[in-house]
Amino acid sequence: MKGVLLVNLGSPESPEPKDVKPYLDEFLMDKYVIDVPYLLRALLVRGIILRKRPESSSEAYKRIWTPEGSPLVVISKKAHKKVQDRVDVPVALAMRYGNPSMLSGLQELADKGVTEVMLFPLYPQHAMASTTTILVLAEELRKKHFPQMTFTIVPAFYNKKDYIQNLADSIKKHLEGFEYDHLLFSYHGIPERHIRKTDVTKSHCKIDGSCCNTPSPAHEFCYRHQCYETTKQVVALLGLPKEKYSQTFQSRLAGDKWLEPYTDVEINKMPEKGIKNLAVVTPAFVADCLETLEEIAMEANHQFKEHGGENFLAIPCLNDDDNWMDTIAKWITDWAKN
Structure with missing residues (x-):
């Protein structure tokens, strides 16, 4: 059975x-x-x-x-x-x-x-x-x-067609009526050494601008590649221009080097770049939790406005959609x- x-x-x-x-x-x-x-x-x-x-x-x-x-x-x-x-x-x-x-x-x-x-x-x-x-x-x-x-x-x-469609549809639905300047894809961060440890080829992952876009067996277990691929496929469905979105990593701990760019650092810079209305989606999670509700919807929202931002939208996870x-x-x- x-x-x-x-x-x-x-x-x-x-x-x-x-x-x-x-x-x-x-x-x-x-x-x-x-x-x-x-x-x-x-x-x-x-x-x-x-x-x-x-x-x-x-x-x-x-x-x-x-x-x-x-x-x-x-x-x-x-x-x-x-x-x-x-x-x-x-x-x-x-x-x-x-x-x-x-x-x-x-x-x-x-x-x-x-x-x-x-x-x-x-x-x-x-x-x-x-x-x-x-x-x-x-x-x-x-x-x-x-x-x-x-x-x-x-x-x-991360790249299954129906999941990507569900995610894109959810983002589109929650963006209705919100005049956003920028859409941020914020993924949970991990130490860079985890990327290298999960590289089955032991040589592909360089954590640079090219390895995630170069086909490799390493991608089957590469968190960084899979995050960028999720963003890429959702953006294609939504038809977003390059200047309208970006990707970051959140929840880092002090000490080791974690995946960059960091969500909190980038969000705090956005108002001075003219981004006053920000929407954030967290596609590393399928259900809302501490990292999405407290870290993004509360803390990041507060910091964004402290630095001159005006409107902030935390897009819910897929949850029980x-x-x-x-x-x-x-x-x-x-x-x-x-």
Whole structure:
């Protein structure tokens, strides 16, 4: 019997520091997130970061928390229900960190007799700190608890025609009535070393102006290439001229070199360049979360206006948009027929 496990990032149980701290510990101690030796990672995370970060993160989560709970989890549950209503195979929802856990999601499917699982990381672009860590944990859980199961992995869907169409249509819909000077595509940032680590050729990725546009097997796992390709294809559908849009990377941490240009730096420069009305879309996420609601819709909005901007529009993620739900259901149904 076939079934599906939808997996997203996750969220603390509450926005209080007592719940934020264990969530951050689980997240930041993941070797695919902070990819340094264990002892150094423990020193950084438990010796330094977790001494202060839970308090500041708690304040950020409190700004976006809803009566129903974490926006990411609430939205994901709504999307899960809509997908399940559209398909004939069991669908479970899980988070890589926090609850509902991947173990509980796989157990839910196993209890229904599922032995063939479509493992669906809800990330358009492939990255170590998102896709890889899900696949590794899923395989560990399978070997330990569900040896009878087999997995079919949904690869990064950054360039799938129906996803691109859904994204372009959503952007177009939300831009209606907003006279924007510029559309910014802001993707979650990652350390540059992650790009080099995921280069299967060990030689292609230079993180320069050409490697992402030069065909290579490396592109199958190259987050940077996949982000630029998503933007390129959406822009083509929207018919945007070059001067009307740009792409940046957000959420960097101090210390290492992360992908550039940086979202906050570029947004703060825009008003002096004559960009007074800015729209921002965040295509690294399919569901709104801390990075889209607090970092962009609140903080970036505030900073843009502090630097002379006038109007700011944070375009929502696809969330539980019915057309996007139809697309996911179609992918599942096509797989289930085989």
